[in-house]
Amino acid sequence: MLNFSDILETVNMIDREHLDVRTVTMGISLLDCASDSPDKLYTRVYDKITSCAKELVPTVNAIEKEYGIPIIHKRVSVTPVSLIGGCLDCDGYVRLAETLDRAAHSVGINFIGGFSALVQKGMTRTERVMLDAIPQALASTQLVCSSVNVGSTKSGINMDAVMIMGEKIKQAAYLTRDDSSIGCAKLVVFANVPEDNPFMAGAFHGVGEAECCINVGVSGPGVVAQAVKGCKGRDFSYLAETIKKTAFKITRMGQLVAAEASQRLGVDFGIVDLSLAPTPAVGDSVADILEAMGLERCGTHGTTAALALLNDAVKKGGSMASSHVGGLSGAFIPVSEDRGMIEAVETGALTIEKLEAMTSVCSVGLDMIAVPGSTSAKTISAIIADEAAIGVINGKTTAVRIIPAYGKEAGDSVEFGGLLGRAPVMKLSAFGSDEFIERGGRIPAPIHSLRN
């Protein structure tokens, strides 16, 4: 028999602590859509997405209603388009992005990911063309998200791609300047990118994946913050244990939704991503958790240790609750999407240098950070290189989603609205890195990549 207090606990988590399943993302392989004719390619891509994902939104809505769990996003990720666009020129890739956008609107999802390229070691001709198309593709679509992997522990860092991405981010910011440079919020540069991540903007459907599968991203910073608040004065062992138990419960819910959705849709169950993804809502913040551990403000000394404990405990608890864990799985620390992080930046407690340190122990990286519009492409490339180095050397995923907000200066703020939130423009180093970035070539893979 069910326990009365357990039931009230669950209802309370949903009602007051923002517990939700953040996203149900359907991964769709587009490898069979490749063609030597651009028009044929567009038609095949549109038809495949709209037929595979036709029932996605109604099915997930039905699950949401039946189980009483809010499921916030329904999304689709596809095969990196650079793998199927061999017949396209730069304009052709923009048309392909528009095709993805139309398909996304038609099935009622709110983002589609996979306008992506994997160039961690080198670039093919078509990948080079596709990178050039990214800024215009993001400017002329609403729902398309783009990601580029520029490094991996196995292959090192492709510094040519890092240099190009600095320029593309600047161009995307300029092309969407009338809309808070929002193009950059839909573009992530990765190192060690996971191929089954359900979270945007970095989701795509990897080449080793099935024809079609369901990946689910759980969330729940509010629930963890509440649990941590109940540990006041207790030691770290007790704190870690409490977070583990909470993460277990959250993940069980995600596992249930993933299993149910994949069964009803008749597609493979991919993974559950155990992430704490904050939103700008009050009480749904990762910074709140860190502060509840006893830090006066997120960003002060001790923050990296607190985040490391949180990230590890979430994984330990969550991994026992799901049959397949994957994606990014850990705590996200986006600035604009987390009210506590915004406040920490605005009060001067959190700087870009501290954020960078935090990314060495969180699940992703420098996420949703606005910097002055005058920041040079080379400086952005240098920021990407730093993050990629942290990822490549430590064998973890890192990413950069940075917005050089057109016309804005440090201390200003950029409003994106909705879940993307509001980003305070952060101060960067006044010194350049141009000559370093201009070297080009590859930073070799670290010695510990030689594991065979």
Added chain:
Amino acid sequence: MNAVITVTGKDSMGIIAKVSTKCFEYGANIVDVSQSVMREYFAMMMLVEIDALTIGFGDFVDVLKKLGEDNGLTIHTMHEDIFNSMHRI
């Protein structure tokens, strides 16, 4: 299939009567009930069998939600499995 109805809010007369009347009206068979009142705060959990519902489960959820709103209460109706998966290994 079982569902769990939870009712929380300020205590008043006839809450159980109102909820169980709706259950009867739409063919939900009550299997178990437990409730408590702490100070003026009312909390109830009702386990109901929903195989013979005369309307869709989604509509039943809405009927009870509306009943809650009309009476200043919060009423959730959720599939039993969510609690089983969260609290049992």
